[in-house]
Amino acid sequence: MQSNGAGQDRGSELSCRNGTQNGESGVAHTNGLVSVTNNGNTVSNNNGMSAQPASNNTSSASDSNSGVKKKKRLSQSEEDVIRLIGQHLHDLGLNQTVDLLMQESGCRLEHPSATKFRNHVMEGEWDKAESDLNELKALMHSPSAIVRMKFLLLQQKYLEYLEDGRVLEALQVLRAELTPLKYNTERIHILSGYLMCSHAEDLRAKAEWEGKGTASRTKLLDKLQIHQCIAG
Structure with missing residues (x-):
């Protein structure tokens, strides 16, 4: 009888050793559950029931859902802010950043006709700039905006003619345009009344105007507010 008991003990010992060598280990708990580790996966056994390792499908699904978000539709004011930021970045020479910003937001920095108009204003090519305004009419949110823009444009043209001493041409702009x-x-x-100014310094002082050049033309473009007038 003892020999049989010894044999059973040896058999159990061999079984445990074999299980350990195969990557399995059993740990008995006081609640009657047995946890078996098999190649790094823990399986709990209770009355013959086994539990499989938790799947990552749920977390993967939530990750994929969070990654696909519906793009928010921007309001007009938000688009205006993005265009202002884009224009500032463009002035700094950060063109790749501007392209990425416009692509992600779905906005356009500026309509091609507006870009052409802007360039002609900065170059002082007034006849071309006036022609550009006619192209921009169809893009205006408000038709009345074109009148204000033309007035500001002609005012700059008039002042520059006066500063250059081209009085007759300035008078023509005043009367005919x-x-x-x-x-x-x-x-x-x-x-x-500025026709009475005797020299350029007097004109700039009375008109509170920077004079012909980049500074005054840039201010003119700011007043024109093309990015707000043109539909995106």
Whole structure:
């Protein structure tokens, strides 16, 4: 009887050793559960029931759902802010950053016709700039905006002609182009008074104007606010 008991003990010992060598180990718990580790996966056994390792499918599904988000539709004011940021980055020469910003937001920095208009204004090519305005009419949110833009453009043209001493040409702009617009007649009276300025310094002082060049033309473009007037 003892020999049989010894044999059973040896058999159990061999069974445990074999299980360990095969990567399996059993640990008995006080609650009657047995945890078996098989190649790094833990399986709990209770009355013949086994539990499989938790799957990562749930987390993967949530990750994929979080990655696919519906793009928010931007409001007009938000698009205007993005265009302002994009224009500033463009002025700094960060063109790749601008392209990425426009691509991700779905906005356009500026309409091609507006870009052409902007370039002609900065170069002082007034006839071409006026022609560009006609192309921009169909893109305006408000038709009345084109009148204001034309007035500001002609005002700059008029002041630059006066500064250059081209008085007759300035007078022609005042009478044949600015006055027929019938826009801000009070301002037109003030502009006509500048014809009496004897020299360029006097003109710049009275008009509170920087004079012909990049500074005043840049301010003109800011007043025109092309990015707000043109539909995106």
